[in-house]
Every structure is written in structure tokens, then in C-alpha cells.
Amino acid sequence: MAAFVPPSRLQALTKLRCSIFQTSYNPDSLRTGAKYLRARLRGPSLVGYYPERINISQIIRQNRELEMVDDEEEERLQDVIERRRRGKGAPKKAKNKGESRRLTKRR
Amino acid sequence: MPNARVLRDMKARHGARANEIARRAYLFVARNETLSPQVRHHAQLQLNTFGRYTRPATVKNRCYESGKGRGIISEFGLSRFQFRVKALRGELPGVNKASW
Numbered sequence: 001m002a003a004f005v006p007p008s009r010l011q012a013l014t015k016l017r018c019s020i021f022q023t024s025y026n027p028d029s030l031r032t033g034a035k036y037l038r039a040r041l042r043g044p045s046l047v048g049y050y051p052e053r054i055n056i057s058q059i060i061r062q063n064r065e066l067e068m069v070d071d072e073e074e075e076r077l078q079d080v081i082e083r084r085r086r087g088k089g090a091p092k093k094a095k096n097k098g099e100s101r102r103l104t105k106r107r
Numbered sequence: 108m109p110n111a112r113v114l115r116d117m118k119a120r121h122g123a124r125a126n127e128i129a130r131r132a133y134l135f136v137a138r139n140e141t142l143s144p145q146v147r148h149h150a151q152l153q154l155n156t157f158g159r160y161t162r163p164a165t166v167k168n169r170c171y172e173s174g175k176g177r178g179i180i181s182e183f184g185l186s187r188f189q190f191r192v193k194a195l196r197g198e199l200p201g202v203n204k205a206s207w
Contacts (some may be wrong), residue, residue: 030140030141031138031139031140032139032140033134033135033137033138034135036131036134036135037131037135039131041128041131042123042127042163043123043124043125043127046120046123046124046163046166047120049120049168049184050109050117050171051171053108053109
């Protein structure tokens with residue numbers, strides 16, 4: 001039969017064990033929030049998810065002396081002009097509240 | 108040019124990285140039961156002031172080819188259709204069409 005060991009002795013044992021093995025002594029099992037400090041930072045891997053894309057318009061803007069042309073952008077602008085000529089272009093921006101069509105009732 | 112949803116996701120990713128350390132510090136205080144309830148409550152209120160594009164939960168893995176948000180095969184970061192297209196073109200090393 002095991003001899004009776006008072007709880008205070010067991011507590012002291014745990015305390016000693018913690019000091020020897022360098023673990024934190026937390027008899028009430030309180031949440032210390034340590035897991036938020038221990039976890040690795042996820043930022044770098046989050047930012048690196050999408051592969052780098054070349055920003056063509058930025059390169060053109062930075063090297064004006066090379067006189068490069070963004071074909072896709074030119075084509076888009078050409079399409080916009082063409083659409084406007086046929087009366088299919090986007091409406092002009094409203095200068096004030098009264099011009100705004102958003103709140104006026106349409107039938 | 109990535110679509111608007113991908114751009115928004117990029118914004119969320121950069122915001123999450125920029126605010127990660129501050130958020131962790133507040134989380135540590137707010138979830139720490141050894142501190143006083145007042146301090147923890149204040150930390151929680153501070154956490155609530157962070158904007159939408161600072162939380163890592165806002166970040167969603169989207170297809171890097173088409174920008175789709177659903178049906179992503181996470182190992183490749185592609186939506187299931189883009190995965191098929193690329194695999195058939197032989198652009199994904201080690202991926203073969205099954206045949207037996």
C-alpha cells in the first residue's frame with residue numbers, strides 16, 4: 001500500500017521539476033497566451049503566395065527614353081475611342097449631386 | 108493584370124504582414140488569464156479597432172492564373188480548370204493524365 005503523500009509535497013515536487021527542466025510552473029492551468037508569441041510569423045509566406053508579375057506600364061513609364069509601346073493598352077484605348085464614336089461610350093462623370101443618375105428614378 | 112479580387116487579396120496579405128506583430132502582442136495580452144480583466148478587456152478593444160485588411164483571416168488563397176476563389180488545388184495554387192489546362196499542356200512537372 002502506498003504511503004499517504006500530502007498535496008503540498010506533491011506541489012513542491014512539481015515546482016522543483018519545473019525549475020529543473022525549465023518549464024513554466026502553472027498549477028492552475030491558466031491560459032498564458034504564450035501560443036500567440038510562440039507561433040511563427042505567417043506574414044512572409046502570406047505575401048509570397050502570388051508569383052511576381054511584370055508591370056509593363058510601370059516599366060514603360062520609368063524608361064521613357066526607350067519609347068516602348070504597350071500594345072494591349074493601345075488597343076484598349078483605340079476600342080474606347082471607337083465605342084465613343086458609335087455613341088456606346090461610358091457616360092460622363094457627374095460633377096454634382098443633381099447630375100447624378102443614381103438617385104433619379106428611371107422608367 | 109490580376110483582377111480586382113486578387114488585388115484586394117494582395118492588399119489583405121500586405122496588411123496582415125504589416126500588422127502581424129502588433130496584433131500578436133494584443134492577442135497575447137487579451138488571452139492571458141494571469142493579467143487583470145481590465146487590461147485584457149482593453150487589449151480586446153484595441154484588437155477590435157484593427158481594420159478589415161489587417162487580419163490574416165481576410166486572406167484567401169485564389170487561383171494565381173485566373174483569380175478564381177473556389178475549387179483551388181492548394182498544392183499548385185490553381186483552380187481545378189486551370190490545373191487541368193496547365194497539366195495537359197505539360198507545364199506542371201510530374202503531373203500526368205491517368206490512363207490504364
